[in-house]
Amino acid sequence: xxxxxxxxxxxxxxxxxxxxxxxxxxxxxxxxxxxxxxxxxxxxxxxxxxxxxxxxxxxxxxxxxxxxxxxxxxxxxxxxxxxxxxxxxxxxxxxxxxxxxxxxxxxxxxxxxxxxxxxxxxxx
Numbered sequence: 001x002x003x004x005x006x007x008x009x010x011x012x013x014x015x016x017x018x019x020x021x022x023x024x025x026x027x028x029x030x031x032x033x034x035x036x037x038x039x040x041x042x043x044x045x046x047x048x049x050x051x052x053x054x055x056x057x058x059x060x061x062x063x064x065x066x067x068x069x070x071x072x073x074x075x076x077x078x079x080x081x082x083x084x085x086x087x088x089x090x091x092x093x094x095x096x097x098x099x100x101x102x103x104x105x106x107x108x109x110x111x112x113x114x115x116x117x118x119x120x121x122x123x124x
Contacts, residue, residue, distance in 0.1 A: 002027040004097045004115035012091075012122050018084040022097030022115060029078055030055050034101050038071065038082045039108065040093040041117075047096075049106045053080050060104055087122045094119050 008020035022036070029036055037052040051061040053071045061069050065084070073080040084091060095118055098111040 002099060002113045004099065004113055006095060006097050006115045006118040008095075008118060008120070010119055010121060012087055012120060013124050014088055014122055015086055018082070018087050018091065018120060018122070020082045020095055020097075020118065020120070022080050022082075024078045024080075024099075028075075029053075029073055029080060030075055034099055035060075035104055036073075036080050036097065036099050037106070037111065039096045039098055039111075041096070042090070042093040047108050048093075049108060050082070050084075052104065052106070054104065060106075089122045092120065092122045 003025045005023045006020055012018045032055055034055045035052045038050040039047055040050055041047050049062055050065050051069050051071050053059050053073050059071050068085045070083040071080060096115050098114040100111045
């Protein structure tokens, strides 16, 4: 059973860069056809897919966030990370990492495993 755990600061100041890490256990992030995503849910709103890194290292980004988002990985630690730059209070959300096997399809109903989520607040 794949398990994912998000970690990172819970409070970020406006204009700074938000950085989160997802640690994966029970499976390798390089296993063929697995896609490792970041998803967020602002208060009172729905889930939003932000981007992903594939088993191959290829990255995919939401067009609306692409200019501010970077996803990378450390295969030696079986981790992948999210960096979101120039944050504003509108980036306040619960951030999740999740994975799915198959094609690079970002239908939120088709993710196989999710982390528990971590609250990030953007405030001065």
